[in-house]
Amino acid sequence: MSYGQSSHSNGPWQSQPAAGSPPYPSAPPHALAPRKAQESQHPGWLARSLFWAALIIGMLPVLVLTPLATTGGTSAVVLFSLGSIICACLRLVLGTAAILLVKNTSWARRLIGAGIFFLGCAALLILTPLTGILLTSVGTEDGSSLLTMNIIQGVLNAFFLATVFCGWSIARNRRWWILVIAVVIGAILAVLNMTVAKPLAENATTGVMIVVLVQAVWLALIFASLGLFHLLARANGRTAPAPAQPAY
Known part of the structure; x- marks a missing residue:
């Protein structure tokens, strides 16, 4: 009899708490806090x-069409120019849309970040060809014209990278000093591109492949910078509190 009672007491019907008794303890709230x-x-x-x-799309003309533009004729140059304009426009549209679609942030941060990114892409798209046209119309010497073009292009690249980094970081609720680091890194990358990459591409015998390789490294450094900002933001206190989401 005692054996039967013991078997019954250990049956599946005893797995639930009796009426009036407290439920089984659940996982503490702080255990789910890091994941949330x-x-x-x-x-x-x-x-x-x-x-x-x-x-990536914004860099495709330099990575793909540069060999065709240098080895081909006039049609290849026209193709490179059209491809550069189309890819720059796609970069502007896709990047702005991406920032507007960022989750867990406020619409004010989305709009500010998207506006900054749009401004940087538009400046690079419009001012780069205008600079070449103005320098050609002025008729300066070849050496000084090339130096002036490199300086202006370096400033535009620094401004573009700063707007890319800051626009995305603002939408990601990142602290102000991360934005300062983003501006500094953007300026450093632009200076490296102007002082190291371009002279290397102009003086090397295989200049075309050097240009492609340098731009690929430059794109990799841009993504590495974004990864650095992500790691800094994940540290304690490096990200501003996300706005409260309305309950539905």
């Missing part, structure tokens, strides 16, 4: 993928 905090800072894979695609 990580999810609250994620921009969404759609926004992140669009932003990455915008940066």
